[in-house]
Amino acid sequence: MTDRKRLRVQELSVGFRIPGALVQAVSEATFEVRPGRCLALVGESGCGKSVLAHALLGLLPDNATVSGQAWLEHGGEPVELVGASQAVLAERVRGRAIGLIPQSPATHLTPVRTARAQLQEAVRELGSRATADDLAARYGLRPHELDRYPHELSGGMAQRVANAIALAGDPWLVLADEPTSGLDRPLVDRAMATLRELCDEGRAVLLITHDLRAAERVADDLAVMYASRLVEVGPVAEVLGRPRHPYTSGLVAAQPDRAFVPIPGLPPELTRLPEGCAFRSRCGHETERCAAPPPMDGGVACHHALEDRHA
Numbered sequence: 001m002t003d004r005k006r007l008r009v010q011e012l013s014v015g016f017r018i019p020g021a022l023v024q025a026v027s028e029a030t031f032e033v034r035p036g037r038c039l040a041l042v043g044e045s046g047c048g049k050s051v052l053a054h055a056l057l058g059l060l061p062d063n064a065t066v067s068g069q070a071w072l073e074h075g076g077e078p079v080e081l082v083g084a085s086q087a088v089l090a091e092r093v094r095g096r097a098i099g100l101i102p103q104s105p106a107t108h109l110t111p112v113r114t115a116r117a118q119l120q121e122a123v124r125e126l127g128s129r130a131t132a133d134d135l136a137a138r139y140g141l142r143p144h145e146l147d148r149y150p151h152e153l154s155g156g157m158a159q160r161v162a163n164a165i166a167l168a169g170d171p172w173l174v175l176a177d178e179p180t181s182g183l184d185r186p187l188v189d190r191a192m193a194t195l196r197e198l199c200d201e202g203r204a205v206l207l208i209t210h211d212l213r214a215a216e217r218v219a220d221d222l223a224v225m226y227a228s229r230l231v232e233v234g235p236v237a238e239v240l241g242r243p244r245h246p247y248t249s250g251l252v253a254a255q256p257d258r259a260f261v262p263i264p265g266l267p268p269e270l271t272r273l274p275e276g277c278a279f280r281s282r283c284g285h286e287t288e289r290c291a292a293p294p295p296m297d298g299g300v301a302c303h304h305a306l307e308d309r310h311a
């Protein structure tokens with residue numbers, strides 16, 4: 001069965017209407033996620049990572065317009081997520097095929113109910129075979145910790161509760177949105193190890209993160225996003241070892257364990273994206289060609305990277 005499963009995202013775009021403007025949050029994202037593999041999606045704050053994940057689950061607010069396709073192939077009839085109704089997403093997708101580990105678990109949990117009550121609700125709704133206690137044990141929580149209210153949980157415990165809830169319905173695809181924000185190093189390592197285990201037991205993981213080091217350790221593939229658009233996609237060791245897009249090179253050079261040199265300038269406003277390459281004003285290699293949008297070709301969307309390849 002697992003070999004038949006796949007998420008195939010094609011030219012997914014998301015815009016938000018706000019008074020007097022359109023926020024172009026995701027532009028024509030195309031990528032694939034397969035069981036047994038972890039794809040890390042990296043990029044600066046505000047570039048569209050969370051919006052992309054929420055679009056896949058139909059969790060965007062009413063002012064959003066979504067186009068493109070996201071085919072969820074999981075044995076039987078594939079489900080196209082962009083056009084799917086809320087009923088289909090609720091009954092067949094959310095929690096069952098795709099689990100979401102949210103960006104800030106502590107604030108995501110309902111403050112007035114215990115962790116146990118919230119986990120039990122997920123178990124009941126998803127018709128899970130495992131009990132709340134089974135799931136808690138599996139994700140490293142002691143039974144008495146489940147009787148706490150969200151404000152009584154440490155960051156690490158809230159994280160584990162969020163994992164247990166996300167995995168209660170045994171989804172084959174896990175979207176983990178900055179699962180380690182606010183955690184210190186040992187907890188980050190632990191959370192990352194858990195994600196890797198999920199992959200190794202045959203699930204697919206889409207990991208959204210700022211942390212290139214973590215991505216390098218757990219992910220198989222990397223997708224680099226800049227100003228709403230994927231600019232480089234490929235095996236993580238290749239992309240980070242030999243970046244081809246100047247933005248990827250900049251991200252790598254900005255790492256504390258590398259040159260620690262920040263990329264000069266700021267990303268463009270998503271309400272005023274330029275016509276051509278959105279990175280050209282920060283790139284240092286701008287030529288006339290950059291005024292035209294660079295197509296994604298061979299895993300990279302940059303006119304100069306393409307010239308190098310075709311030279």
Ligand SMILES: Nc1ncnc2c1ncn2[C@@H]1O[C@H](COP(=O)(O)OP(=O)(O)OP(=O)(O)O)[C@@H](O)[C@H]1O
Pocket residue numbers: 016017018023025043044045046047048049050051052061063210270
């Ligand atoms: N409901 C909304 N209406 C208008 N704009 C929105 C809405 N939700 C998100 N945005 C905008 O979409 C853009 C992308 O946001 P998103 O949360 O996906 O960024 P991100 O890459 O996940 O950032 P971070 O790393 O900080 O979590 C941001 O500019 C954000 O302000």
Ligand code: NI
Pocket residue numbers: 049050051103177178
């Ligand atoms: Ni985000």
